[in-house]
Amino acid sequence: EKGNFRHFMQKEIFEQPTVVAQTLNSYLRQIDQSVALPQIDFDLSAIRRVTIVACGTSYYAGMVAKYWLETFARLPVDIDFASEFRYRDPVLEPGGLALFISQSGETADTLAALRHCKAAGQTVAVLVNVPTSSMAREADLRLPTHAGPEIGVASTKAFTCQLAVLAALAAHMAVRRGRFDRAEERDVVAHLAEAPAALNAALAHDADIAAMAHLIAPARDVLYLGRGPDYPLALEGALKLKEISYIHAEGYASGEMKHGPIALIDEAVPVIVLAPSGPLFEKTVSNMQEVRARGGKIVLVSDAEGIAEAGEGCMATIEMPRVHPLIAPLVYAVPVQLIAYHVAVAKGTDVDQPRNLAKSVTVE
Numbered sequence: 431e432k433g434n435f436r437h438f439m440q441k442e443i444f445e446q447p448t449v450v451a452q453t454l455n456s457y458l459r460q461i462d463q464s465v466a467l468p469q470i471d472f473d474l475s476a477i478r479r480v481t482i483v484a485c486g487t488s489y490y491a492g493m494v495a496k497y498w499l500e501t502f503a504r505l506p507v508d509i510d511f512a513s514e515f516r517y518r519d520p521v522l523e524p525g526g527l528a529l530f531i532s533q534s535g536e537t538a539d540t541l542a543a544l545r546h547c548k549a550a551g552q553t554v555a556v557l558v559n560v561p562t563s564s565m566a567r568e569a570d571l572r573l574p575t576h577a578g579p580e581i582g583v584a585s586t587k588a589f590t591c592q593l594a595v596l597a598a599l600a601a602h603m604a605v606r607r608g609r610f611d612r613a614e615e616r617d618v619v620a621h622l623a624e625a626p627a628a629l630n631a632a633l634a635h636d637a638d639i640a641a642m643a644h645l646i647a648p649a650r651d652v653l654y655l656g657r658g659p660d661y662p663l664a665l666e667g668a669l670k671l672k673e674i675s676y677i678h679a680e681g682y683a684s685g686e687m688k689h690g691p692i693a694l695i696d697e698a699v700p701v702i703v704l705a706p707s708g709p710l711f712e713k714t715v716s717n718m719q720e721v722r723a724r725g726g727k728i729v730l731v732s733d734a735e736g737i738a739e740a741g742e743g744c745m746a747t748i749e750m751p752r753v754h755p756l757i758a759p760l761v762y763a764v765p766v767q768l769i770a771y772h773v774a775v776a777k778g779t780d781v782d783q784p785r786n787l788a789k790s791v792t793v794e
């Protein structure tokens with residue numbers, strides 16, 4: 431049921447504070463501010479490396495997780511699209527954890543990759559939203575997201591719930607590997623617990639985003655830029671826009687722009703910059719100057735501090751709450767989803783059932 435919403439996608443975007451809180455509830459123990467993973471009957475501290483395999487939006491959640499697992503747990507992380515992983519004869523050594531991320535738990539390439547890893551003796555963990563799915567049944571370790579049924583073909587709430595679990599997992603691995611002391615664990619738990627309120631604050635800017643959608647809707651091409659853990663959000667933004675508005679879009683790591691894509695920049699190609707203020711912000715500001723010097727039109731998505739510093743001369747700015755860098759990828763998912771949503775609505779495309787797409791891709 432859509433309730434008061436016009437589309438399932440819109441309803442699911444607005445459910446995120448609730449479902450992320452629900453998901454976090456089963457991973458964070460408030461009583462001692464610790465992370466607790468469900469159903470573990472093997473020794474996670476013995477894991478030597480992590481291989482993440484997924485498709486589409488779930489793959490982008492995995493890209494963010496690579497930053498967290500490396501930074502917090504100092505674990506080497508390899509990540510690949512399921513369709514590539516399967517056919518490249520990957521090196522899978524003893525002590526490896528293979529982590530599969532999937533909303534449906536049925537994506538054919540991801541499931542085949544899971545079976546391959548299991549046969550190769552890897553410990554198999556799955557992060558799935560459908561608890562009765564094939565992937566859930568075949569895994570050694572199940573990490574459920576509690577996003578509830580996702581009806582819109584474009585994944586939204588499953589993604590932010592995946593990120594919430596992945597952050598908890600990275601913190602837990604850090605504790606088990608002796609990289610985090612209690613204070614560091616409590617810190618991560620406290621920041622994650624702020625995510626639902628921060629998501630609400632991001633959603634409060636829905637009307638601003640709706641009001642600027644007409645600036646993007648006529649474009650033939652759109653670029654998204656992001657850095658560090660927010661770079662995968664640029665990829666996710668481009669995917670969402672392509673999927674539901676049929677506008678060609680590309681996501682780039684901000685610093686890569688001058689190595690090619692900058693040739694595309696002119697006043698007809700909007701550039702959406704995802705840049706929370708913080709240690710990487712200055713770098714992104716210089717990338718924005720490169721765009722502006724070539725007549726590019728920028729939409730800056732940042733917090734008040736970032737907008738005060740770099741908002742001048744932008745075609746539009748979208749203000750996000752100021753948040754800890756850990757939860758920025760969750761919070762910046764909201765404007766990315768809402769931009770795609772409102773541009774699609776402005777163009778009159780079928781938001782919930784985009785052409786050529788199916789909710790669950792069970793063919794290879």
Ligand code: F6R
Nearest residue numbers: 486487488532533534537584585
């Ligand atoms: C994008 C989208 C797809 C899925 C992909 C993987 O909005 O929905 O890219 O993310 O098909 O699906 P799951 O997560 O079910 O394996």
